Amino acid sequence: MQVLQKEKRSHYLDTYPVAHLFSFDIEESIQVHEYDRGEWIIREGQPPDYLFYVIEGKAKIYITHQNGKVSLLNFINQADYIGEMELLHEAYYSKGIQTTTKTICFAIPFHNWRDKLLEDVKFLRHLSIQLSDKATLMAMKYSQSLAFPLENRLADFILQTADDDLYKEKHITVCDFLGVSYRHLLHVLAQFCDKGFLKKEGHAYRIINKSAIKALADMLRNG
Amino acid sequence: MQVLQKEKRSHYLDTYPVAHLFSFDIEESIQVHEYDRGEWIIREGQPPDYLFYVIEGKAKIYITHQNGKVSLLNFINQADYIGEMELLHEAYYSKGIQTTTKTICFAIPFHNWRDKLLEDVKFLRHLSIQLSDKATLMAMKYSQSLAFPLENRLADFILQTADDDLYKEKHITVCDFLGVSYRHLLHVLAQFCDKGFLKKEGHAYRIINKSAIKALADMLRNG
DNA sequence: GTTATAATATGAGATATCTCATAGTTTTTA
DNA sequence: TAAAAACTATGAGATATCTCATATTATAAC
Structure with missing residues (x-):
């Protein structure tokens, strides 16, 4: 300093x-x-x-x-x-x-x-x-x-941080931020790929089906 | 009103x-x-x-x-x-x-x-x-x-709310407060009884082994 | 550049927690 | 006081999430 x-x-x-x-x-x-x-x-x-x-x-x-x-x-x-x-x-x-x-x-x-x-x-x-x-x-x-599984919270986080539909946060940071294990984070990301919501590009993920991700994230909203 | x-x-x-x-x-x-x-x-x-x-x-x-x-x-x-x-x-x-x-x-x-x-x-x-x-x-x-299972958070809550070593909160309220299912709350309470930390008295629970409960609760403290 | 460190990746088994179904009991309401 | 609503209780199976082990790749430090 x-x-x-x-x-x-x-x-x-x-x-x-x-x-x-x-x-x-x-x-x-x-x-x-x-x-x-x-x-x-x-x-x-x-x-x-x-x-x-x-x-x-x-x-x-x-x-x-x-x-x-x-x-x-x-x-x-x-x-x-x-x-x-x-x-x-x-x-x-x-x-x-x-x-x-x-x-x-x-x-x-x-x-x-x-x-x-x-x-x-x-x-x-x-x-x-x-x-x-x-x-x-x-x-x-x-x-x-407490109310939602990682699936929903991660979808929200992806939309918040994706740059031009490309999500490229460090997994390690995201684990600490969302409070889940590294293993589980990768598991859910892999699920998103399987379902065709994301597509892996090197170490980043491209959002393919934005409305599906958005639907998951919107579950968090109330009112 | x-x-x-x-x-x-x-x-x-x-x-x-x-x-x-x-x-x-x-x-x-x-x-x-x-x-x-x-x-x-x-x-x-x-x-x-x-x-x-x-x-x-x-x-x-x-x-x-x-x-x-x-x-x-x-x-x-x-x-x-x-x-x-x-x-x-x-x-x-x-x-x-x-x-x-x-x-x-x-x-x-x-x-x-x-x-x-x-x-x-x-x-x-x-x-x-x-x-x-x-x-x-x-x-x-x-x-x-995110960092601790119900066991620790419940132990803390029990110590905070017990009156004269008698815990008698409504399960339903506690579920909403700690963000777990009714079923799981009862499950962990039953475990505490099995381990001899609590003893059921009617619908309330008496703290039998306070230091064990305290050890679980103290895990939440930092610094 | 090479080595050390940090980050990514995947599998397998364990555990925490949830959902649903069902039943008895207590409290509130009419 | 009877009916309705809220709360307690337990079992069984499903799912979300964790731990640990291990291998590979990228980044930082010397």
Whole structure:
């Protein structure tokens, strides 16, 4: 990790203005952190000293269970906060956060700014909306994971991530994300091929029968 | 549902002061709603017109899936908000909320107060903390449900709900809450009895070997 | 470049969990 | 208080998913 200085720092501050997120002037205190691909922004169980705001790049939120299984809780993208939980709760078990690409974050030190942030309407409103989205998303994923077999959840995931009808996610990542074994994921992908929904192209899969995949994914929707 | 008036209304407003939750004076506009046991505070898919704050009673949050399965997402207790999601998002698929006991809520009409609430620091800070708890809880439940078999999750639930080492929750509720079939829940309970962890007493179960149950539940903890 | 590491791939057997059918019991409702 | 509805209970067979073993291929590190 590098803390960017001078021109590099100003470049990002100018390119991604954040004045609209706060009622007070915080620019002076914002650090700009750059992480390489694969670096950990937060290590599991080690609370950070900063509130981060992602301006470029992508990351993943991981939690490791006692039985050795690893869950990929969610992806983090531009305009997401990192460390909000720790900002709000002194005692919080921090999830691990690992970048998947080079990532640039604005970093606001808790030390001087926690109290100020917790008194700022603009920030809190923005945060509330993000948190409610997060809570809703997790509730949906939770109930869907219990109510539907992998078939439906995978169909949904394929549609969400396919690029030009070509699905090419790493199986290993998908296992952690959907919470199933590698073996079973391949099994269901093979079924999709057998049924003529997908066709394997090298290590990727082409969507052949989109409406069939869509029908499976639509089962997850309610209302 | 009844909207309480006059003495009854003042009684609750006096008994449960909420001035500390808001920066402005809202007491005049607060309605006091009383729901009978089993009544729906929100019907699934029908967004409410009020932000509720529960002052007495208990409720359950339900969502129904297209395949007919029902998930009991969580329990609602005193000091929880209801309708916060709808306050923050104009378009939101409302979960169903049903009381399990007679329940009293303060109800603040969105109509006049939405904008004011979204500008109030005290309210937003309090809400942020509740939402972050909710998001964290759902994330934990999600990842645990994928990483552990019912055995562990049920052990945890038994310890959380047992009263004086006697577990007596309704199976049907627990199935919806833990997301398993009735048949399987009974199967695992029977296993616990076989292993000498529990002993059946009528329709309830007495915890005989607490440390064994605790060991199973502790598997869920991380860090 | 070569070696180490990570990712893909497949088979076979085990286990967790579900569905359905059926019956008795308790609670609620009329 | 009788009928309806909700809840408890158990068996048997089906399916979703996991574990482990092993081989191959792609990617990263030296």
